[in-house]
Amino acid sequence: MIHFDNVSKRYPGGHTGLSNVSFRIEAEEMVFLTGHSGAGKSTLLKLIGLLERSSGGQVHVNGRNLTRLKNSKIPYHRREVGMIFQDHRLLHDRTVFDNVALPLVVSGLGHKETGRRVRAALDKVGLLHKEKEPPVTLSGGEQQRVGIARAVVSKPPLLLADEPTGNLDPELSREIMDLFSQFNQVGVTLLIATHDIELITRMNKRILTLKKGTLDGDTQAEGSA
Amino acid sequence: MSLSTLLRAPQIWLQRHAQVALSSLGRLFNNSLASFMTCAVIGIALALPIGLHVILNNLQTISGGWDSGASISLFLEQSVSDEQAAALAQKLRLHQRIESVELVRKDAALAEFRRLSGFAEALEALDNNPLPALLVIQPKSDYSTAETAQLLVRELGLLPEADIVQLDLQWVRRLQAITVIAQRAVLVLATLLGLAVLLIIGNTIRLEIQNRQAEIEITKLIGATNAFIRRPFLYTGFWYGLFGGIIAWLLVAISVTLLRGPVSNLANLYESAFDLSSLDWMNILALLAGSAILGLIGSWLAVGKHLSAVEPS
Numbered sequence A: 001m002i003h004f005d006n007v008s009k010r011y012p013g014g015h016t017g018l019s020n021v022s023f024r025i026e027a028e029e030m031v032f033l034t035g036h037s038g039a040g041k042s043t044l045l046k047l048i049g050l051l052e053r054s055s056g057g058q059v060h061v062n063g064r065n066l067t068r069l070k071n072s073k074i075p076y077h078r079r080e081v082g083m084i085f086q087d088h089r090l091l092h093d094r095t096v097f098d099n100v101a102l103p104l105v106v107s108g109l110g111h112k113e114t115g116r117r118v119r120a121a122l123d124k125v126g127l128l129h130k131e132k133e134p135p136v137t138l139s140g141g142e143q144q145r146v147g148i149a150r151a152v153v154s155k156p157p158l159l160l161a162d163e164p165t166g167n168l169d170p171e172l173s174r175e176i177m178d179l180f181s182q183f184n185q186v187g188v189t190l191l192i193a194t195h196d197i198e199l200i201t202r203m204n205k206r207i208l209t210l211k212k213g214t215l216d217g218d219t220q221a222e223g224s225a
Numbered sequence B: 001m002s003l004s005t006l007l008r009a010p011q012i013w014l015q016r017h018a019q020v021a022l023s024s025l026g027r028l029f030n031n032s033l034a035s036f037m038t039c040a041v042i043g044i045a046l047a048l049p050i051g052l053h054v055i056l057n058n059l060q061t062i063s064g065g066w067d068s069g070a071s072i073s074l075f076l077e078q079s080v081s082d083e084q085a086a087a088l089a090q091k092l093r094l095h096q097r098i099e100s101v102e103l104v105r106k107d108a109a110l111a112e113f114r115r116l117s118g119f120a121e122a123l124e125a126l127d128n129n130p131l132p133a134l135l136v137i138q139p140k141s142d143y144s145t146a147e148t149a150q151l152l153v154r155e156l157g158l159l160p161e162a163d164i165v166q167l168d169l170q171w172v173r174r175l176q177a178i179t180v181i182a183q184r185a186v187l188v189l190a191t192l193l194g195l196a197v198l199l200i201i202g203n204t205i206r207l208e209i210q211n212r213q214a215e216i217e218i219t220k221l222i223g224a225t226n227a228f229i230r231r232p233f234l235y236t237g238f239w240y241g242l243f244g245g246i247i248a249w250l251l252v253a254i255s256v257t258l259l260r261g262p263v264s265n266l267a268n269l270y271e272s273a274f275d276l277s278s279l280d281w282m283n284i285l286a287l288l289a290g291s292a293i294l295g296l297i298g299s300w301l302a303v304g305k306h307l308s309a310v311e312p313s
């Protein structure tokens, strides 16, 4: 599903985001990405979602060589990658429903089908009763769930999450992780960047560790190959 | 793709466009005071050249109507008697370029002058009639355009009996020449103000893009194409242009209505049934289409320049 081959990212101004990172994530895996602040976690996710382009090496996602993808094709790539952010990135002048519907509106889905899928996604994250509210009236955890509903509403095969539980208390964090596990069980590939070591050790999944832009560790989940 | 999805595709496309058009309209109404001011500025900028165009059209109607009615006044020498004048009139009636000749005898000329000038008492004091005889000559219609009538004027001027030959067309020609200049000026003005409208709309859209930067970033993150992001801004520009055009139309229509009464009074004084004309339906359609297109171009320019700069991070 994701294949990094000797990937580097230098930012303008000489900052190094990533250097010579190689790994492979298969379809239907659930993988955590960890490392100190500034290690390059966000950079790695941005390369997968094509928010940034690599400055060296090859990035393949879902059978597509991103290094060669034309700018005009980026939107169609992003539609196949659900992205979740620590700061939710919701539109505050729209209702919860409209926020979640956005990916479907963008890809030009019909009215009825959109309504059906948005409600299914909101139901999944337990916020169907808030569909008419604006996001500001929701708690941080609820807003994060709206962001998750938006990321999964178009049923992308791959979900990326950058510090999805960053601002949430342990209880809420666990709820969010359970939600991710449920998506993983129905075949979605997940890559989740987080600082929260305690949380991810408990999840017992594969962990990629970054250190100053290089891959420092790749530990498989206990009890799996 | 099945046949039914194929058939539904254009329907969905239309549905989406209608939705975007309406939501950008809704946005304008939500911010109605600012939107109205922008539209009013556009309307005033457009109304200026269009109003001038209407005035010029009316001037052309006036001068055009008089063009073919050219008549030549041939004032004879004071020494030429009424009898000699009558003989000359008879001779000129046979001229191949002349349709008719009307003789105004010295007495008649004096009587007319008395009636119109209000100098009746002063004239009473004169022993003899100071006025010459006058021949009012109507050229044949083939020769009645401004240029050919001019030739006839020169020919008549060479007659020994002739004192002053006057083509009543003179002022009409001057008016026509001025009209042509004014038309050019209006064209230049229209171009400049059209550019101003482009800038106004471009700048308004630029501010709008700035205000909605976060929204644009998020929409791009989710996989929106540039076309999708551009669309609401193009519709906004379109609406600004269209409403500006409507305001321009109203301004011109109101001005013409206000002027119509005084102008027809003035026309009555000249014994003319001249009626001030306003914009016809074709003009109005052209105005609205033109202003809407101007709006589209203005927003297109702004969007092309500023949207690509917004990239998610």
Ligand SMILES: Nc1ncnc2c1ncn2[C@@H]1O[C@H](COP(=O)(O)OP(=O)(O)OP(=O)(O)O)[C@@H](O)[C@H]1O
Binding pocket: A011, A012, A013, A015, A016, A017, A035, A036, A037, A038, A039, A040, A041, A042, A043, A044
């Ligand atoms: N837009 C940018 N321009 C220049 N340098 C950048 C940019 N984004 C990131 N960097 C640099 O790249 C390196 C990796 O940053 P990145 O955001 O990927 O780290 P991170 O692991 O996500 O950290 P955190 O846990 O704090 O979010 C840092 O040294 C950072 O300064």
Ligand SMILES: [Mg+2]
Binding pocket: A041, A042, A043, A162
């Ligand atoms: Mg980060």
